Amino acid sequence: MELPKWHERPESSKKKISEQETLDGKSFLKMADHFITFANTKNKTVKSTDIKYIMLYAAARYSAHVAKNVIEIDNHEEFVKHMSAQYIDMLREHLADPNL
Numbered sequence: 001m002e003l004p005k006w007h008e009r010p011e012s013s014k015k016k017i018s019e020q021e022t023l024d025g026k027s028f029l030k031m032a033d034h035f036i037t038f039a040n041t042k043n044k045t046v047k048s049t050d051i052k053y054i055m056l057y058a059a060a061r062y063s064a065h066v067a068k069n070v071i072e073i074d075n076h077e078e079f080v081k082h083m084s085a086q087y088i089d090m091l092r093e094h095l096a097d098p099n100l
Contacts, residue, residue, distance in 0.1 A: 003082045006089070007089075010024045039051050
């Protein structure tokens with residue numbers, strides 16, 4: 001099974017989110033911002049060094065659920081390598097961002 005890369009999506013779409021085959025870039029970033037806003041809110045009472053691991057744990061748990069129950073991945077190690085590469089790509093992109 002060919003697994004998509006995280007950035008392989010249309011920039012925008014006129015379709016409703018529920019009707020998009022792949023979530024468009026603008027909606028993708030808006031949804032990511034919701035999670036970041038939640039993390040920033042929790043940062044008032046929880047250390048950011050803990051929140052980063054909480055978010056990573058939640059992402060791993062949800063990704064495992066999707067792999068096993070939604071797309072029914074047989075080769076778990078292939079999925080782990082793919083998702084690891086996606087995370088590394090995202091992390092490098094953000095670390096290179098001078099506005100962050």
